[in-house]
Amino acid sequence: MRSEASDEELMLRYGKGDARAFEALYRRHRLPLYRFLLRQVGNAATAEELFQDLWMRVVNSRGRYEVRAKFTSWIYAIAHNRLMDFYRADGRASFLSQEESESVLEGTPAVEIAADLRLDRKRAVERLLAALGELPDAQREAFLLQQEGELSIEEIAAATGVSRETAKSRLRYAVAKLRASLGKES
């Protein structure tokens, strides 16, 4: 298996019956996707279920797959849809009500990360993850898509089905809140 094969090539090869291509694809994306799901739902069992269901959807879509966008955009879009189903089933209606006014955000000054947290990386990680869990689902999703999926704002917008400005706003809110959590303790 060539390591330089792109995600799209691997997926196309798997669509033709190459099981090794799928295995390479899975090894490449399993950890980011699992982290994305786990940090979105906050529950390992649910994350495993969603994770397995996500990959089974990829398996079942092998024959219909076409290279219209990056593989990561496609698979994170599937993850987003799966998450939306989960939120609806779980009764979490707050996902779409997190649109803050960008004007308010623009007036907020950037928070400096505390010097002691820069030295204590472990504490910084704990505080960051705690703050991430407290973010609204949409903002957390935007941040995780950027960090785990390495998606651009446009790709985040496409994967989540919102406009570019909305995706950008969500991401800026998430970053601001996370930085605030790493600032000086009041």
Added chain:
Amino acid sequence: MIEQRDEELSRIYRDAEGPRPPQRVDDNILAASQRVAGLVRRPAAIGFARRWGVPVALAATVLVTSTLALMVYERQSGLDATAPQVPPAGRPAKVSPAEPKPAAAPPAVLPPIAPAPPIPPDAMRRDQPQQYLGESAASSRGPGPGQPAFPEVPRTPEVPRTAEALRKREEAKPAPVAPVPGANIRAGAIPPQPPVPDVQRAFEVQPPIRPAQAPAAAPEASPRPDSKTRIQSAISGSTGIRATEFSANPNANERTPEKWLEDIRKLRLDGKMAEADRELAEFKKRYPDFRLPEDLP
């Protein structure tokens, strides 16, 4: 390109120990993917059969259908060609196919016959075995005009051959010793004639000429105007009696040539020269090879 990415925040996030999916989840997903890939590969293995199965089946169907249709058509055409043909009981054309045509005889008894090209006996004999080879061969060539499509009755060809042989035998006999026609039958004056049973045999072998068979024999008999004569000659067979001799000269039927010449002499002696000359001319016509005595030039 990642816009507005906070690199410092990203570095802290990456320092977090990432959770991993359980091994069983990995195994389940990979097993499912391989199982499905196997299903994908299996159709590829039988892709050849799927790709060529339908065209080969169609081609085989077309081939078998066309072959059957051709066979049925050939058989049907063969039946069509042979069905209207009525097998003749006898083949008068075989009596004397190469016989030279004598002078035309008055068509008194037989109906008018359409002319047809004579068929050489050799060619006819060559054709006969081929009719047994198969329907398709027979049908493809087809029977000739007036030629029966079915094989002859085995006994039938014997009749004309016998009649012809008898006629030739009769012709081979010297004219002076030729029997006087009427005497053989009516008076029985000349004993060396072929026995009566021959005549009867000829009638037995020769099938009666029925009205239905006459048209079938017509094409081959047509080129020979004296067919009536030959038929009668065949009937008379080895008796040496020619049919024309029955009706041409009634007097000749009752007289031997010597008697006839003696009568001519008497006519001359009686001064009936014209009648004597007429009788003599008739005698010469009747016996052209007879050597006349010197007193009757």
